[in-house]
Amino acid sequence: MHAWLCENPIGVDALTWQERPTPQPGAGEVLIRIEAASLNFPDLLIVQNKYQMKPPLPFVPGSEYAGTIEAVGEGVTHLKVGQAVACLSGTGGFGTHTLAPAKLCMPLPAGFPAVDAAAFIMTYATSHHALMDRGQLKAGETVLVLGAAGGVGTAAIQIAKAAGARVIAAASNAEKCALCTSIGADATINYSTENLREALKTLTDGKGPDIIYDPVGGEFAEPAFRSIAWRGRYLVVGFAAGPIPALPWNLALLKGASIVGVFWGDFSRREPAANAAMMQELAQWYGAGKIKPVIHNTLPMAQLKQAYADMGSRGVMGKLVMVN
Ligand SMILES: NC(=O)c1ccc[n+]([C@@H]2O[C@H](COP(=O)([O-])OP(=O)(O)OC[C@H]3O[C@@H](n4cnc5c(N)ncnc54)[C@H](OP(=O)(O)O)[C@@H]3O)[C@@H](O)[C@H]2O)c1
CATH class of the missing domain: 3.90.180.10 (Medium-chain alcohol dehydrogenases, catalytic domain)
Structure with missing residues (x-):
């Protein structure tokens, strides 16, 4: 070999x-x-x-x-x-x-x-565990995915759509935004050229996204969290940008919002039966053409x-x- x-x-x-x-x-x-x-x-x-x-x-x-x-x-x-x-x-x-x-x-x-x-396995399990289990996503809610054209981001778009959500995909250039649209995103934000907070206000009639899926961290975390909806859930998935953001806690109070950690690797080790059931559902969704x-x-x-x-x-x- x-x-x-x-x-x-x-x-x-x-x-x-x-x-x-x-x-x-x-x-x-x-x-x-x-x-x-x-x-x-x-x-x-x-x-x-x-x-x-x-x-x-x-x-x-x-x-x-x-x-x-x-x-x-x-x-x-x-x-x-x-x-x-x-x-x-x-x-x-x-x-x-x-x-x-x-x-x-x-x-x-x-x-x-x-x-x-x-x-x-890695991308779909992470995004399913994040959105469906940790985020308790319901059909009709609005999900913002940051770094949406990346590995876990593309999986998050497809899973959120399969669950009946409206998806706003945010990425750093027009080509990445176009890819997100092609796999089901309802709207996109190019965060290199657009103001994230203004765009989110416009796209959600001022209400903000119910769930924010963040595998990027860095400079967009705080503005994104400031835009979250009442009772919103901010999913801390990763820090691809490098810096680990720090948030003023009063922002969580003002929105009745939650900062929710996502660690799929430990979930799979600590809760193997729940993880196996989730993987089975994902394999069925793949077979049905809902995710790819x-x-x-x-x-x-x-x-x-x-x-x-x-x-x-x-x-x-x-x-x-x-x-x-
Ligand atoms: N919590 C968990 O259980 C779990 C599981 C799997 C992965 N993760 C984490 O999730 C993160 C993303 O993983 P991935 O596999 O989706 O990675 P990826 O395919 O490389 O996507 C990461 C995205 O982050 C954005 N980004 C912003 N600044 C960046 C920088 N300086 N370098 C690289 N990317 C940057 C890029 O999108 P734009 O160019 O559009 O900004 C990129 O598409 C990683 O931190 C990973 O460790 C966590």
Whole structure:
């Protein structure tokens, strides 16, 4: 097998494509032949030693992937050789093969291509958990999605629409706004050229959005929160812009509003039954055509460094997927 190896987490340049012995699965593991692996924001951080999870060195990055099971370890009864699966295990995806814990593998129904499956779990699970569970979204409510053309943002638009919401998508350029419209957003705001607060006032008749989905943080968090509706829920999803915003608490009081944390990874570990039910619903929505990953581009696995550069430069819309 071959894989991108991180021996020194000082950045993407230090990754090397190496031949490695193909491992055999231990108890509770499966060996997967990887067909596709997507880039998620943590993949960018983990090779720079900036992510909360710090795997022992050396490691193969690649948090999320899909492929076919080639061998199963002792005690694995629900998966078999030849089965198509998707998996989000945190590492291992940027190669031709990997070992994965069987309990993290999602069996794929027929008609679920590997490229879509590799770009599915992280973004859709995060956005469903955020909007439906933490945000308690109801049909007819208005959702503002910040960073709406990104990985979790595009999933949030589709899920909010599937749940019957009106969606306002906010992004940093016209091309990104057009993409959001093409996947169902009812209105868009280009926050590089428009005043976010004024635009939200106009688009909601002064009422403000009921839910704000924020994977970006930074400079737009406070103006967005100032615009939230009475009883609004502000979903704290991530800080792609870097700075972690600080809000004056009186703003929450004035709107009877909630600041709601979203941590899908811990939700899946602490509440596995609820997470499994959610994943089942998402797979059904995919089968029914209500949701579908937005694939910016697919690149050969050998071009991983190019993919990292594209993601780091804020140029990706939806998801980048590496293929073998
Ligand atoms: N809480 C959870 O459970 C959870 C789960 C998954 C991901 N996340 C977090 O969610 C965030 C977004 O993840 P993602 O996979 O959607 O990433 P992504 O595809 O790269 O999208 C991030 C978006 O943020 C915006 N952005 C603003 N400033 C940026 C900057 N300096 N660098 C990069 N992007 C910037 C960009 O949109 P514009 O150009 O339009 O502004 C971009 O489309 C990350 O912080 C990630 O860690 C959280």
